[in-house]
Amino acid sequence: MDVPETPTAGAWGEWNPTEDSARSVRGKHRVLKQRGGLARSSTVLGVGVIAAVGAGGIATAQDRPQVAISMPSLPDLPDLLGGGHASGAAGADTAAPAAAAAQGAGIPGQADGRGHGQADAGEALRHRILQQAESQQEAVETQARADAERTAREAAAQEARTQKEAADKEAETARAAAEKAAAEKAEADRAAEAAATTAAKVAEGGGSASGAGTKASGGYSLPTSSYTLTSHYGDSGSMWSSGHHTGLDFAAPTGTPVKAVGGGKVVSAGWSGAYGYRIVLQLDDGTEVWYCHLSSMSVTSGTVGAGETIGRVGATGNVTGAHLHLEVRKGGSTVDPLAWLESKGLSV
Known part of the structure; x- marks a missing residue:
């Protein structure tokens, strides 16, 4: 907001701004009309007046020439976020700036172009919060599923290792038993072969210390062997x-x-x-x-x-x-x- 340099006290007469003197300025700024009494622009005007008379002391309005004052067209923060409600003409006059600000913030407006920012902005904010919550919940559930799957895989791998170790142990035991049985059988076969060899020698006349006799030259033989x-x-x-x-x-x-x-x-x-x-x-x-x-x-x-x-x-x-x-x-x-x-x- 542009404020002209303040003159010395007593240089101007009393000044009362009128509708003509507080005319609209082309471009980015415009003066807001009063709405049912004190409007928001009154605050800005009061600040401007105080700033104008601050340098020269308290002066009367009659000592000052008429000065045109303008203010920027800015939407109120409650209108932008949808949390405030203005009554009467104030709500109607600020609807367009609020809609423009809502569109700049990415909040959808009404189809008629007037932009009901208050309700739409709140709904959009709630929608975004719900989307974020759903996204976070989905991420948590995805992580939980991944953890469960990893735990199941680890349990299955451990069970497979346990079963393999048991099978290996059983196979080793069976192999040892088979080797032992084979060794015993081989020993028994050797003993049987030795006994058969001894019996054959006795039958042929070889004799033995255990009483296995010989076949006599006269054509006689002992009735059995290894007795x-x-x-x-x-x-x-x-x-x-x-x-x-x-x-x-x-x-x-x-x-x-x-x-x-x-x-x-x-x-x-x-x-x-x-x-x-x-x-x-x-x-x-x-x-x-x-x-x-x-x-x-x-x-x-x-x-x-x-x-x-x-x-x-x-x-x-x-x-x-x-x-x-x-x-x-x-x-x-x-x-x-x-x-x-x-x-x-x-x-x-």
């Missing part, structure tokens, strides 16, 4: 129905081959009560050799040669363990099998 003599002919006891033992017992594992002591003919083979499974071999000289408590019989009839397998050691019949009960009978009477075998040149 231990447990009961001899003539031993007394309640285990035998006659009160004494009538044969010679060769204790050996079940399944150990049983062989013909000499060449002859199988005259009987089958179940025989307390003797269990029994094979009766009649030699060429008429001597009978009984093989009792067998687990199986390989030959049940026909002729066999010395050393030929005719059955397997077992524990059938009246027994206390696996063994071969060998009886030798001549003319229907039993003889000592140990003495008879030794008479054939065999080392029992």
Whole structure:
């Protein structure tokens, strides 16, 4: 607002501004009309008057010439933000500046161009606040979902690691058990092979310290191999129905081959009560050799040669363990099998 330089006191007479003297100035400024009494421009006018007379002291209005005063067209702050309400002509006169200011601030106005800034500005501000709140809420929800997904992925990864470790441990245990079983089987196979080799050597005449005899030059062979003599002919006891033992017992594992002591003919083979499974071999000289408590019989009839397998050691019949009960009978009477075998040149 332009204010002319203030003259000295008493230079002018009393001055009263009129409508003609307070005329509008072309350009950016204009004088607002009074609206129903004191208007907002009155404040500006009063400030101008005080500033005009401040330099020369208190002067009368009659000493001053008439001066044209103008003020800029500025909207009130409450009108711009929509928080104030003017009554009467004041609201109508300030509607256009408020609408222009609202458009400059990006607030939409009414379609008729008059710009109802108060209601529209408040609604626009509320709308913007709601948009910001919704945007912030969406950001929070997005972050929460991301955190939940990350937590789920980490939990799944941990579970997968735990399952893999358990599977690896089980596989390692199974592998160790398989290796142990394979080692035991290999050891058992070696032992069986060694036993078979020993039995073959005994059958061929190699002999052994455990009592596995040799095939005599006269055509006789021990009845089994890898044995231990447990009961001899003539031993007394309640285990035998006659009160004494009538044969010679060769204790050996079940399944150990049983062989013909000499060449002859199988005259009987089958179940025989307390003797269990029994094979009766009649030699060429008429001597009978009984093989009792067998687990199986390989030959049940026909002729066999010395050393030929005719059955397997077992524990059938009246027994206390696996063994071969060998009886030798001549003319229907039993003889000592140990003495008879030794008479054939065999080392029992």
